[in-house]
Amino acid sequence: MIIGGGFGGLTAARSLRTAPVSVTLVDRRNHHVFQPLLYQVATAALSPGDIAYPIRSILRKQKNTEVLLAEIAAIDLSRRELQFTGGSISYDYLIVGAGAAHSYFGHDDWEKSAPGLKTLEDALEIRRRFLLAFEEAEREPDPARRQKLLTFVLVGGGPTGAELAGAMAEISRTVLVGDFRVVDPRQARIILLEAGPRILPTFPEGLSAKASAALTRLGVEVRIGSPVTGIGPGFVDVGAERLEAGTILWSAGVAAAPVARSLGIPLDRAGRVPVEPDLSIPGHPEVFVIGDLAAFLHQTGKPLPGVAQVAIQQGRYAATAIARRVSGQPSAGPFHYRDPGNLAVLGRGAAIADLGRVRLSGFPAWLFWCFVHILYLIGFRNRFIVMFEWAWAYFRNERGARLITGN
Numbered sequence: 001m002i003i004g005g006g007f008g009g010l011t012a013a014r015s016l017r018t019a020p021v022s023v024t025l026v027d028r029r030n031h032h033v034f035q036p037l038l039y040q041v042a043t044a045a046l047s048p049g050d051i052a053y054p055i056r057s058i059l060r061k062q063k064n065t066e067v068l069l070a071e072i073a074a075i076d077l078s079r080r081e082l083q084f085t086g087g088s089i090s091y092d093y094l095i096v097g098a099g100a101a102h103s104y105f106g107h108d109d110w111e112k113s114a115p116g117l118k119t120l121e122d123a124l125e126i127r128r129r130f131l132l133a134f135e136e137a138e139r140e141p142d143p144a145r146r147q148k149l150l151t152f153v154l155v156g157g158g159p160t161g162a163e164l165a166g167a168m169a170e171i172s173r174t175v176l177v178g179d180f181r182v183v184d185p186r187q188a189r190i191i192l193l194e195a196g197p198r199i200l201p202t203f204p205e206g207l208s209a210k211a212s213a214a215l216t217r218l219g220v221e222v223r224i225g226s227p228v229t230g231i232g233p234g235f236v237d238v239g240a241e242r243l244e245a246g247t248i249l250w251s252a253g254v255a256a257a258p259v260a261r262s263l264g265i266p267l268d269r270a271g272r273v274p275v276e277p278d279l280s281i282p283g284h285p286e287v288f289v290i291g292d293l294a295a296f297l298h299q300t301g302k303p304l305p306g307v308a309q310v311a312i313q314q315g316r317y318a319a320t321a322i323a324r325r326v327s328g329q330p331s332a333g334p335f336h337y338r339d340p341g342n343l344a345v346l347g348r349g350a351a352i353a354d355l356g357r358v359r360l361s362g363f364p365a366w367l368f369w370c371f372v373h374i375l376y377l378i379g380f381r382n383r384f385i386v387m388f389e390w391a392w393a394y395f396r397n398e399r400g401a402r403l404i405t406g407n
């Protein structure tokens with residue numbers, strides 16, 4: 001059994017295609033989402049179908065694998081059983097790749113005013129709020145209220161916040177210009193709030209400074225050392241200062257998928273499952289936890305980052321471990337993550353890339369980013385069509401039908 005058709009679960013399923021096992025992959029959604037391009041959907045550069053694909057179709061040719069649409073409510077370790085509404089299913093081996101969700105650091109009431117970006121539905125909701133803000137501003141006679149509608153606050157200066165801020169600034173300063181009669185979209189304020197001393201803290205300082213400068217050039221107000229203390233309808237509090245904003249988006253924290261709690265073992269502060277060096281859980285060598293849900297501390301002493309490559313490599317490792325075990329081969333040794341680097345894109349033609357000894361910024365980093373993302377758009381409609389549509393939207397400053405709200 002594999003829970004989750006994300007990067008980790010899907011890689012595990014595909015890696016088991018020739019193993020003498022029957023695989024069932026369960027997901028509560030019928031599609032895999034290429035999350036690194038979600039913000040492109042949220043900012044109308046891509047359509048949902050460009051970055052999501054039915055899990056069933058991806059695994060169609062894999063004869064030893066079936067797909068089940070169900071939300072797993074609990075994992076019963078002693079009975080080796082998964083429970084979902086309307087049934088249960090047993091397993092010999094289990095790979096849990098249920099990913100992560102947003103965390104509002106104990107302020108769940110903030111979510112309504114400040115949605116996050118994790119699913120296709122989130123991306124479409126963000127796109128709707130972003131585009132409707134300009135429409136509402138166009139018919140708002142009061143200049144102060146108009147400016148509030150055109151103020152967008154992003155909470156959290158990690159990759160998602162920085163990438164969204166860059167794309168929003170770019171659309172308002174290029175794509176939408178000329179479409180309105182009353183408002184000037186260039187007057188939109190895009191404010192990126194970061195509690196820490198710099199944005200993109202997982203990158204080396206030099207690259208994060210370059211990213212900050214690139215965003216500032218695009219017109220984003222980057223505010224570091226600005227912890228948010230309150231969020232409500234139309235406002236964000238940063239200490240004693242209140243920012244009035246028509247649109248607030250959350251990109252500050254993630255928490256592991258709730259299904260981990262049903263394992264009944266101690267989790268870390270973010271709700272992740274501390275795993276053994278072979279990704280199994282203590283006392284249960286038949287259960288592996290991978291990707292965003294796992295806290296793997298055996299390499300650096302800190303959990304590995306919540307990125308697609310960790311999930312992919314762990315999915316492959318867990319599948320291989322199971323295949324070796326069922327065919328009586330010895331274990332392949334502990335899991336080891338090979339870090340291929342870190343990338344973030346900051347608007348049209350600008351990005352940063354930390355590839356270990358090589359560090360890139362600006363256009364070369366952006367070209368590299370394009371190459372990597374297209375390469376990994378596995379099993380999608382046609383990665384070249386997606387690349388073409390996306391490049392077209394960027395170079396022509398066009399979004400076409402994707403500017404329709406509700407699309």
Ligand SMILES: Cc1cc2nc3c(=O)[nH]c(=O)nc-3n(C[C@H](O)[C@H](O)[C@H](O)COP(=O)(O)OP(=O)(O)OC[C@H]3O[C@@H](n4cnc5c(N)ncnc54)[C@H](O)[C@@H]3O)c2cc1C
Pocket residue numbers: 003004005006007008009026027028029031032033035036037038039070071072073097098099100117118159160257259290291292293306307308309311343
């Ligand atoms: C906006 C955004 C941008 C990102 N950008 C990048 C990037 O540029 N580069 C990068 O490397 N990483 C990026 N990431 C992180 C990357 O997408 C994750 O690290 C990766 O998706 C983790 O893979 P996973 O398999 O652990 O979980 P996911 O890919 O999240 O998959 C989890 C799956 O489990 C399913 N599921 C969850 N709970 C249940 C349940 N109870 N029952 C059944 N199914 C369930 C979900 O529906 C989902 O399909 C980004 C993430 C986001 C949100």
